[in-house]
Amino acid sequence: MARFVYADNAATTPVSREVIEAMMPCFESEWGNPSSPHSMGISAKDMLDDARERIAAVLGCTAGEIYFTSCGTESDNWAIRGAAMRMKAKGRTHIVTSKIEHHAVLHTCKALEKEGFEVSYVGVDEYGVVDLDELRSLVTEKTALVAIMFANNEIGTIEPIEEIVEIAHAKGALMFTDAVQAVGNVDIDLSKLRVDMLALSGHKLHAPKGIGLLFIRKGIVINNLIEGGGQEKRKRGGTENLPYIVGLARALELAKENMKYLPEVARKRDRLISALTKIPYSSLNGHPTKRLPGLVNIGFEFIEGESMLLWLDMKGICASTGSACSSASLDASHVLLAIGVPHEKAHGSLRLSISKDTTDEDIDYIIENVAPIVEKLRNMSPLWEDVVKKETANK
């Protein structure tokens, strides 16, 4: 029976009903500008303060450490560029990041290289875990910032952030983590985790697209990215997006409440992994255990990812791939290449990212559909033809 299964939650998530309901008053009655001194402004400001307090409570920080931005990408740009520019004055002109960061981080670093900063890209092992020994050797007294993601968006590997913070701080460098994929999926308590900055994005957490935040620990000062009015303590100009900020606050509270479902999500993830890796010439990308609870990435040899996605879509399954052919760049995913997956195999990767709303029947449906699609595409692949010929010759 045909179903609709959305298994691309790492790309974006649906806005939850509760979040929509929380936002509605901001459109209908509380549409004031929080900077206005009149009654409309004052009640908007109250809602803004309340949202910030509630978010701080979820994250384990103080309200004063939260700065709202327009998205995860802006938070990444601001943290890296703002810290680099600030630390330059102290003679620190070196940045360390990893080879598997999101392009919001990598391209910001590339831009800073052109502006005279030195950037080191630490490697990862075959599972995508940052090489801590290499990291130790890269971080020096010249290092302004270490920017390493909490969890990877393509393969789901969770990084040893606590150890990375220690390595950064031992040399007096700041530590920033892009936690866009991790928040809501991993327990993060900023009163314990000593990162200096952390980025998150609403649309991965059932809040709308176009809202994010940057946590900047008290005492840490970075340069501004967006100049404007006095919003966000003069650190980020622009009239606050109150509806989405209120939505983000509700989404984060719900994410915290829903953490109790994560073991169930992980169980379903593992069902997918064990069933799909039984298909010949397939393997899991990313770490077998240190991985996001809902993220599966499987490489299928001898076929290409976009054609897999088209077939899955016709079956009502939304998924993603690291193939160049879906992203329109010449190269396959930089993340898969960094963990040592050869090009041809990287083109055949399938990412499925499930949520607590994914049922066991959905998992069965995915499993039922993937194998025949892989077989169909292999039967028209010249690479598969070679494998079959070799296998029959060996018999």
Next chain:
Amino acid sequence: MKYSEKVMDHFTNPRNVGEIENADGVGVVGNAKCGDIMKMYLKIDENDVITDCKFKTFGCGAAIATSSMATELVKGHTVSEALSLTNSAVVEALDGLPAIKVHCSVLAEEAIKSAVADYYNKIGRPIDFDYDPDHDDDHDHHVDED
């Protein structure tokens, strides 16, 4: 990105998939690094007419659809007609391709030419046309992602 109905038709029901035993010409173009490889098989009679044409393709939806369409466009035609098949004729027959996928049609054109070149080599006829089996296409370098 959206494909035309024709592209989706040729992707879901590709014509002439397979191999030809003792083919008169076989061509392989593309490479796995870029994510597409096309292999074309031709059966050619004594009048230089392509009596059968089959393909195997590793690649995206557009790569499979252009291969399928190219086999249809050359089957039953003479070798010299097949050589005059352009990538834009393949694109047109498919009711268009997204700009970033046009390189797939170039690959299909090259695959036919490469199979004909193999045929010419086999029968000792000089190759009097240009083709580029290692064809390195210039895709756009933009990346969409989450």
